[in-house]
Amino acid sequence: DVKVTQSSRYLVKRTGEKVFLECVQDMDHENMFWYRQDPGLGLRLIYFSYDVKMKEKGDIPEGYSVSREKKERFSLILESASTNQTSMYLCASSPVGGRYGYTFGSGTRLTVV
Amino acid sequence: QKEVEQNSGPLSVPEGAIASLNCTYSDRGSQSFFWYRQYSGKSPELIMFIYSNGDKEDGRFTAQLNKASQYVSLLIRDSQPSDSATYLCAVNKGNTPLVFGKGTRLSVIA
Numbered sequence: 001d002v003k004v005t006q007s008s009r010y011l012v013k014r015t016g017e018k019v020f021l022e023c024v025q026d027m028d029h030e031n032m033f034w035y036r037q038d039p040g041l042g043l044r045l046i047y048f049s050y051d052v053k054m055k056e057k058g059d060i061p062e063g064y065s066v067s068r069e070k071k072e073r074f075s076l077i078l079e080s081a082s083t084n085q086t087s088m089y090l091c092a093s094s095p096v097g098g099r100y101g102y103t104f105g106s107g108t109r110l111t112v113v
Numbered sequence: 114q115k116e117v118e119q120n121s122g123p124l125s126v127p128e129g130a131i132a133s134l135n136c137t138y139s140d141r142g143s144q145s146f147f148w149y150r151q152y153s154g155k156s157p158e159l160i161m162f163i164y165s166n167g168d169k170e171d172g173r174f175t176a177q178l179n180k181a182s183q184y185v186s187l188l189i190r191d192s193q194p195s196d197s198a199t200y201l202c203a204v205n206k207g208n209t210p211l212v213f214g215k216g217t218r219l220s221v222i223a
Binding site for chain 1: 149201208214
């Protein structure tokens with residue numbers, strides 16, 4: 001079964017910590033995405049990547065960065081975690097072309113205290 | 114700003130009835146349209162996609178697209194309690210990121 005795997009299901013971090021969220025897909029997809037999901041705000045796009053070493057800002061990139069050194073892996077980095085970054089983080093991948101939708105990972109619920 | 118609008122619900126239907134979920138989008142150039150189901154605490158799961166005007170059926174699900182009215186809907190026939198979830202509408206154009214609506218919460222009452 002094809003999969004998008006996020007490294008942690010639940011994570012608790014302290015304010016000011018540097019946080020790494022890892023995402024790996026085994027479908028040889030070109031496109032990878034990071035979203036956060038908050039009640040009442042829906043899914044908001046943080047960053048995306050169409051190829052290795054490429055990255056594009058989404059709608060809410062402030063406070064985040066990303067890394068894509070290999071095709072199958074897309075990492076989200078919170079440079080200095082803050083309480084307003086407490087959220088559900090969802091990674092997704094898709095083939096190039098945009099016609100087939102995304103496959104999502106199971107999500108990481110991050111709490112910053 | 115590209116927008117996808119959905120009624121947040123909750124939409125309550127009795128078991129066995131038809132559930133009708135609606136979505137409008139602002140970008141007239143949108144080309145691909147998707148419906149995702151999301152159970153509480155879980156990640157979204159793709160259930161339908163449609164590209165052309167008209168209806169597309171898959172089991173109990175039918176997606177309907179009307180590009181002139183910028184409207185896409187999802188019908189769920191013979192609704193079951195297991196269909197209770199939030200349904201997300203998403204659209205895109207070419208190889209661009211999906212734009213998601215905020216979702217409609219469906220509750221199927223046994």
